[in-house]
Amino acid sequence: MLALTSWLLIPALFGAGMILYGYWRGRDFRWILLPLLFLYLGAAWAHGDQKKWEKREKSIEALTETYVEARGTITSIEEEDGTFEILLKDNRVYPRSGKDRDKTDCFLIPGLMVTFKDFKKEEKNSSIVSLKGLGIGETVLIRGEGKAFSRARNPGEFDSWEFYKAMGLDLKIYGKELVVLDPGKDPLLEGIRQVKLWIIETFYRLTGEKDGGIFVAAVIGDKDGIPKEINDLYQKNGIAHLLAISGMHMSVIGLFFYRILRKMGLGYGRAGLAGSLLVILYGILTGNSPSVARAVIMMVITFLASYLGRTYDLLSSASLALILLSLKSPLLLMQGGVQLSFGAVFAIGGMMPAMAEWAGKEKPLVKAVSTAVAIQVVTLPVVLYHFYQLPLYGIFLNFLAIPIMDAVVYSGLAVIFLGSLCPFLGIGAAGIGHYILVFYEFACKNIAKLPYNNLTFGRPDTRRLAAYGFFLAALFFILKIAASFGKNKEEEEKSSPYICRVLLLFVLYGFSILFFRPSPVKGLEAMFLDVGQGDGILLRTGKSTILVDGGSTSKKSLGEYTLEPCLKNLGISAVDYAFISHGDLDHLSGVRFLLETSDDIRIKNIMLPCQGKGDEKIKELEELARKRGTKVIYLAGGDELTVEELKITCLYPGRSDIPETVNAQSEVLKMDYGSCHMLFTGDMGEKEETRLLERLGKKGLSEINVLKTAHHGSKYSSSEAFLEAVSPRWAVISYGENNTYGHPHKEVLERFKGLGVEVFKTAEEGAIRLWTDGMKIHFSSYVDADGFYGYN
Known part of the structure; x- marks a missing residue:
């Protein structure tokens, strides 16, 4: 709720700006308060929606991790x-225990997602069918295990729960059984789905696997078939939006059909009605995402304006679409795709005219450049807030790519219609689109080679977003005032040539980028990431970043979905030092991903355990590091390193030690920042703890106030003697929920309790954040602190 109410500050600023602008233009004062009225009506609607979800969440809790039986009507079927x-x-959902259940214990769940693999028709029960025979509109009974959508537990992680909540989905069921109760299908919606499947099959058959996936995405919005390398290439160069269904598609299809009907003699009303039906059906065909719904609503308003003989206003139609979408679900407004879609429209309708008027809209290229710069400047905070990176040259690539994207859509439509008549004609129709796609790939690959192609700025904080909002408002008014002074011909002749003004627009774009340049971290921040069953600690101070371990055995794609997104979210493109305590996967799998696969994160120095030189996994890391140009250093007891004001000392093992196990190879690191002293122990066992105490003495570790608990809280570590010698004030245990090892063990938790140590657990609280200025230490947890809201 905190995040939702804080986002209301943004429409509040826009509302205040609209009031001031209306007053400045001398409009009727009765209209001046209208924006505020809608703002607070929206806030009330959002509050009411939040209360409804609080009730729905109680039902979700009762059905999670339970074998359930659900009866509902199919609205969508996707296969991959x-x-x-x-x-x-x-849906009516019943919790079940074996074959018995209380039929009165029924939950009314509005939205369910069911996933399972195909199964063949069973002979003993003719009502159980192959999934390929299902259709939209059928009423079915599903049995399976109920699961809540996963929440983000680290900065940068994708929050499935928030995303599907906005889409109106409450629960996910891993289906085991399916029974058709009513085979009646919705003739319209099922017919549209069959058309979609036929279109997909036609594209793949006539254009091949690679082009087919891109054509399908560009024409009907299904992105599942896009090759991963192409999707990543488009994403990193800022043209992935070209493959999303937008207003351009509605213009190509709706206006083209509308104009044909008008030339055939149909009146504005009938032609507009036919055009509206076409774009609505097309919207359903493409999945009717929020961005598609916006484009459909705006196109229908276009037809309505022609019928009524009224002037079409872009901002008014976009505002109506925004209101209608928010009535469906206020949470939709929190999605990055929705914000980008509307942000681009408001940029074209608001900021672009002001830029073009100032630069001289009648001059060549001014409108095109103004449109490109306006969209980039207005959507920049949205891009960074949701995706953390900025394709620096994306503005120039879009300048080239957007005008010819229409040809790809036309080419795709021609493949469908001509290919249905003659396969040879369909293959020929794909030619234009194919060569444009080849050009896109060529341009992206070459631009990607340019320096600073992709800038990692991280998620901007609330204060910077608010300041940027004021900057945009001031820029708009300055451009309007400057344009009004240039209307006099004599003054225009004295003014600078229009080409200088066009160049100044690009300078403005560069300034807006610098606005979000990451700031150095004040003090020391240590983030104990929730990596499941494993370890991963990220430390930042000033402009430096240190990573201590980064692996998991429970999260197979830790590097791709947790570690890399977290680093990008924090604005980190380079890790100065990565310490690997020992050669177990639960400490290095994510780091291996960064070295082997990640193009966006660079590790400058990797610090490996001196006693792990013969370990195969350590050797593999060393080889990967050398290929990436990363400096490899083997660390031993007694080695020291200073990173800005942070002192790092390796206490154990020494070069003469002979560890008996891989866990015994663990580096023990002491980190000192002012009065904050932390001890990182890897997976060291009780024997290693005893040896360490023998070398340092009990007083050698007495200043430690923060302990990263060894071996995920195993009872074979954190001995009573060791904990008494260290005597930490706080301890952090990193482990996976419901792990098979039983970590953390009861004995360890009792030892901590007996010593009065406050314990933080990643499996319960998500990522744990420590911040210190060298005098005071502050802890917060990602789950309890609403995602470290405003932490940057």
Whole structure:
């Protein structure tokens, strides 16, 4: 709720700006308060929606991790690699225990997602069918395990719960059984789905696997078939939006059909009605995402304006679309795709005219450049807030790519219609689109080679977003005032040539980028990431970044979905030092991903355990590091390193030690920042703890106030003697929920309790953040602190 109410500050600023602008233009004062009225009506609606979700969440809790039986109506069916995803509405869900259940214990769940693999028709029960025979509109009974959508537990992680909540989905079921109760299908919606499947098959058959996936995305919005390398290439160069269904598609399809009908003699009303029906059906065909719904609503308003003989206003139609979407679900407004879609429209309708008027809109290229710069400047905070990176040259690539994207859509439509008549004609129709796609790939690959192609700025904080909002408002008014002074011909002749003004627009774009340049970290921040069953600690001070371990055995794609997104979220493109305590996967799998696969994160120095030189996994890391140009250093007891004001000392093991196990190779690191002293122990065992105490003495570790608990809280570490010698004030245990090892063990927790140590657990609280200025230490947890809200 905190995040939702804080985002209301943004429409509040826009509302205040609209009031001032209306007053400045001398409009009727009765209209001046209208924006504020809608703002607070929206806030009330959002509050009411939040209360409804609080009730729904109680039902979700009761059904999570339970074998359930659900009855509902199919609204969507998607298949990928043999796995089906089915959405159900109007659901009655019963918790089951074996074959017995209380039939009165029924939950009314509006939205369900069911996933399971295909199964063949069973002879003994003719009502159980192959999933390929299902259709939209059928009423089915599903049995399976209920699961809540996963929450983000670290900065940068994708929050499935928030995303699907905005889409109106409450619960996910891993289906085991399916029974059709009513085989009646919705003739319209199921017919549209069959058309979609036919279109997909036609594209793949006539254009091949690679082009087919891109054509399908560009024409009907299904991105599942895009090759990963192409998707990543487009994403990193800032043209991935070209493959999303937008207003351009509605213009190509709706206006083209509308104009044909008008030339055939149909009146504005009938032609507009036919055009509206076409774009609505097309919107359903493409999945009717929020961005598609916006484009459909705006196109229908275009037809309505022609019928009524009124002037079409871009900002008014976009505002109506925004209101209608927010009535469906206020949470939709929090999605990055929705914000980018509307941000681009408001940039074209608001900021672009002001830029073009100032630069001289009648001059060549002024409108095109003004449009590109306006969209980039207005959507920049949205891009960084949700994606953390900025494709620096994306503005120039879009300048080239957007005008010819229409040809790709036309080419795709021609493949569908001509290919249905003659396959040879369909293949020929794909030619234009194919060569444009080849050009896109060529341009992206070459631009990607340029220096500073992708800038990692991280997620901007609330204060910087608010300041940027004031900057945009001031820029708009300055451009309007400056344009009004240039209307006099004599003054225009004395003014600088328009080409200088066009160049100044690009300078403005550069200034807006510098506005979000990451700031150095004040003090020391240590983030104990929730990596599941493993370890991963990220430390930042000033402009430096240190990573201590980064691996997991429970999260197979830790590097891709947790570690890399977290680093990008924090604005980190380079790790200065990465320490690997020992050669177990639960301490290095994510770091290996960064070295082997990640193009966006660079590790400058990797610090490996001196006693792990013969370990195969350590050797593999060393080889990967050398290939990436990373400096490899083997660390031993007694080695010291200073990073800005942070002192790092390796206490154990020494070069003469002979560890008996891989865990015994663990580096023990002491980190000192002012009065904050932390001890990182890897997976060291009780024997190693005893040896360390023998060398340092009990007083040698007495100043430690923060302990990263060894071996995820195993009872074979954190001995009573060791804990008494260290006597920490706080301890952090990193482990996976419901792990098979039983970590953390009861004995360890009792030892901590007996010593009065406050314990933080990643499996319960998500990532744990420590911040210190060298005098005071402050802890917060990602789950309890609303995602470290405003922490940057």
